[in-house]
Amino acid sequence: MSVRVQVEDFDVGAELAKLHGVGMRGTGGLVTFSGIVRDIADNQTIKAMTLEHYPGMTLRELEKIEAEARARWPLTASLIIHRHGRLEPGDNIVLVITASAHRQAAFEAAEFLVDWLKTKAPFWKQEVTDGGHQWVAAKSTDAAAAARWRTPADLTPAAKTG
Amino acid sequence: MRLLYFAWLREKVGVADEQIPLPENVATVGGLLDWLKERGAGHAEALEDLSAIRVAVNQEYAGPEVPIADSDEVALFPPVTGG
Numbered sequence: 564m565s566v567r568v569q570v571e572d573f574d575v576g577a578e579l580a581k582l583h584g585v586g587m588r589g590t591g592g593l594v595t596f597s598g599i600v601r602d603i604a605d606n607q608t609i610k611a612m613t614l615e616h617y618p619g620m621t622l623r624e625l626e627k628i629e630a631e632a633r634a635r636w637p638l639t640a641s642l643i644i645h646r647h648g649r650l651e652p653g654d655n656i657v658l659v660i661t662a663s664a665h666r667q668a669a670f671e672a673a674e675f676l677v678d679w680l681k682t683k684a685p686f687w688k689q690e691v692t693d694g695g696h697q698w699v700a701a702k703s704t705d706a707a708a709a710a711r712w713r714t715p716a717d718l719t720p721a722a723k724t725g
Numbered sequence: 726m727r728l729l730y731f732a733w734l735r736e737k738v739g740v741a742d743e744q745i746p747l748p749e750n751v752a753t754v755g756g757l758l759d760w761l762k763e764r765g766a767g768h769a770e771a772l773e774d775l776s777a778i779r780v781a782v783n784q785e786y787a788g789p790e791v792p793i794a795d796s797d798e799v800a801l802f803p804p805v806t807g808g
Contacts, residue, residue, distance in 0.1 A: 686807025701804035
């Protein structure tokens with residue numbers, strides 16, 4: 564039940580241990596997804612990446628997405644951490660942890676959280692290659708992945724973001 | 726009203742944010758986008774393809790039909806690419 568947006572790195576093991584430490588009552592499984600900066604994109608070597616975001620809205624969107632996951636699955640704990648600023652290949656970008664009594668809810672909720680944050684949270688990646696700087700284009704495959712989780716109630720004008 | 730621009734929209738417009746009075750005859754997000762296109766060469770280039778633009782009013786996603794007021798914070802940005 565926690566969302567953080569930060570420049571600083573995070574420690575996946577330490578975050579998991581923290582979740583173990585507080586109120587794991589009823590938890591039978593945790594699913595962890597960590598996203599890192601790829602070193603190659605479209606056959607180009609990535610030297611660095613800058614993640615811009617919309618302070619204020621970012622946190623609100625991530626909190627809404629987390630609340631949606633908790634409404635859909637019986638989670639006993641959840642955590643989203645997203646970094647911004649300058650990152651290099653291999654650096655952590657995003658961490659999602661979900662905990663539930665049984666694995667299926669934890670797996671599904673983790674997948675949902677990543678799919679939705681990729682298409683709703685206001686972050687933009689700019690890659691640095693030998694050819695210069697370029698903004699990463701949104702992928703239709705990400706929009707399709709997020710659309711799998713839509714329910715009729717989501718199809719209001721304000722929810723049509725992707 | 727306060728306008729915010731992000732990513733390549735910010736680069737094309739040339740500023741990250743600007744304060745403007747709500748233009749006359751503009752009542753919705755769609756009306757504002759049409760008005761902004763006429764604001765200058767940078768704005769025109771940035772807003773050339775409206776299908777590539779997302780809008781948030783007071784930090785909530787908003788479609789072209791959403792009403793806007795002088796006290797609003799309106800952000801314009803490309804489709805998001807986080808995660």
